[in-house]
Amino acid sequence: MMNYEQFKEQFKDDLKKSLEAEGYKIERIDVIPNTKLQHGEYDAITVRLEDSMVGPSGNLENFFDIYEKSNGNYDTVLGHVTEKFADAIENVPGYDVNQLKDYEFIKDKLVLDVVNAEKNEAILNEIPHKKLADLAVVYRAQLGRDGDGIATVLINNMMLEAMGVTPEQLHKDAVAIAPEIRPxxxxxxxxxxxxxxxxxxxxxxxxxxxxxxxxxxxxxxxxxxxxxxxxxxxxxxxxxxxxxxxxxxxxxxxxxxxxxxxxxxxxxxxxxxxxxxxxxxxxxxxxxxxxxxxxxxxxxxxxxxxxQQRTAEKELKPERESAVKKLKDKEIQVSKEPKREIKPKVKDRGEQAI
Known part of the structure; x- marks a missing residue:
């Protein structure tokens, strides 16, 4: 069986040949480090079609995992991935990548995603988001469907800047349209x-x-x-x-x-x-x-x-207020009592100085 590095180099070349045998014009296939929400860092294998700025991609590490679990059945894995990418190519959304800088194009396609903030801390630094307790609300543009289902683009800070939109406006528009797109x-x-x-x-x-x-x-x-x-x-x-x-x-x-x-x-x-x-x-x-x-x-x-902590503090608060109230009531009561006249003490003659 091949190790991961051997698999990576061979699989990239063989996938290109396999897709071209299916009639697709492939400009190139790259394997590049990527970061994805909920997945962390991984090697993405991306297919670039001729005369197109977009193309499908997948997690190469997942494909290698399938290869290992299949006891090295390389041809079966290659066939499965070829079919998966062919399906994705047939369903690549028809849009110009420059449209991703056009907020009027993006606005009515906005949907939401909720992820774990700590687990996705690195990528959250690069994308607009809004905290929800220890979770984070992020924003995507739903562009259509690919071989696996819905095709979306994660809105990042560079896109937001290019569109000239504030995070606050993005959130306002997204929460308005998302429930209509994904009820x-x-x-x-x-x-x-x-x-x-x-x-x-x-x-x-x-x-x-x-x-x-x-x-x-x-x-x-x-x-x-x-x-x-x-x-x-x-x-x-x-x-x-x-x-x-x-x-x-x-x-x-x-x-x-x-x-x-x-x-x-x-x-x-x-x-x-x-x-x-x-x-x-x-x-x-x-x-x-x-x-x-x-x-x-x-x-x-x-x-x-x-x-639970907030509730416990609320339950303790009346007790504290009650104790303070008792002290204040005592002070008021003492202040209303008539003051006793204090007479100076007269010494006996025996106590007088000679």
């Missing part, structure tokens, strides 16, 4: 399970917890955690949940909302998040290891641990 879809956890499995699960009862926990995503269920940044979404969910609720970041694709009225232990929810992230999800699909909370009264989205 919210809400289902109960029970309804979601039935939709996925085609059958009810024994032990799940109508009206039970699974029928009260809500699942929030978007219509195509891809990168659906973005609904957390949609205006009025959290308020609407509070109304549907009957008040404040906890939020489980199920993945970057969806979030679960657990009503406070269920009386679920936040520690149990936190432990569940950590277990699922460690055992069930791919690293790139993990949104956060933290539990969140939405305070319907304060209209505040925050980490559950911050909510």
């Amino acid at each position: 919210v879809e809400v289902n109960t956890l029970m309804g979601e399970i039935i939709e996925l499995t085609g059958a009810e699960i024994p032990g799940f009862e109508v009206g039970g917890p699974e029928d009260q926990i809500l699942v929030g995503t978007v219509k195509d269920k891809m990168h659906g955690a973005c609904v957390l940044a949609y205006p009025e979404f959290l308020d609407n969910m509070a109304a549907q949940n009957g008040g404040s609720f906890y939020i489980i970041p199920s993945s970057i694709h969806e979030v679960l909302m657990v009503p406070e009225s269920l009386g679920t232990d936040p520690k149990a929810l936190q432990e569940m998040i950590e277990t699922v992230n460690a055992t069930e999800l791919r690293p790139e699909d993990i949104l956060s290891d933290k539990l969140y909370h939405y305070d319907a009264k304060e209209r505040l989205f925050e980490l559950a641990e911050d909510y």
Whole structure:
């Protein structure tokens, strides 16, 4: 079997020949270091078509991983990737790259994405974003569809500067148009399970917890955690949940909302998040290891641990105020009492100095 460096050099050349054999005119194929949200740094293999400034790309490290897991079945991997790139080429959006500097072209294509701020710290320095607790809201232009689904371009600081738009204006426009392009879809956890499995699960009862926990995503269920940044979404969910609720970041694709009225232990929810992230999800699909909370009264989205601390401080505050009030009342009471006349003490003659 080849090592990664050997695979990289051979695969680049063979993919070009394979695509050309399919009838595509390939100018060149490059392997370049790249940074992608939720993925970190990786080697991207990019295909540049003749007479075109755009082309599909993929994660070469993922392809090498498939090669290793297939016990070195190189031809099968090459065939799979060739088919994947051919499909992407057929669906490359028809636009001029210069249009990415035109805000009028971009504006009505804006969508949102919500990612982990700490995990994506390096790339967040290069793109406009807005903090949401320990998460970050970022902005994309949805240009069409490619072989894998939706084709988007991540808005970066250079693009924003070229378009002459402020981050504040970008956010305002994005939150207005994104819900129209990628509308919210809400289902109960029970309804979601039935939709996925085609059958009810024994032990799940109508009206039970699974029928009260809500699942929030978007219509195509891809990168659906973005609904957390949609205006009025959290308020609407509070109304549907009957008040404040906890939020489980199920993945970057969806979030679960657990009503406070269920009386679920936040520690149990936190432990569940950590277990699922460690055992069930791919690293790139993990949104956060933290539990969140939405305070319907304060209209505040925050980490559950911050909510608990804030609540504890509120409970202590009346006690402190009560103690201070007692002291002030005592001072007032003392001040209203009649002052006793203090007479000077007269010494006995025996105490007088001779």
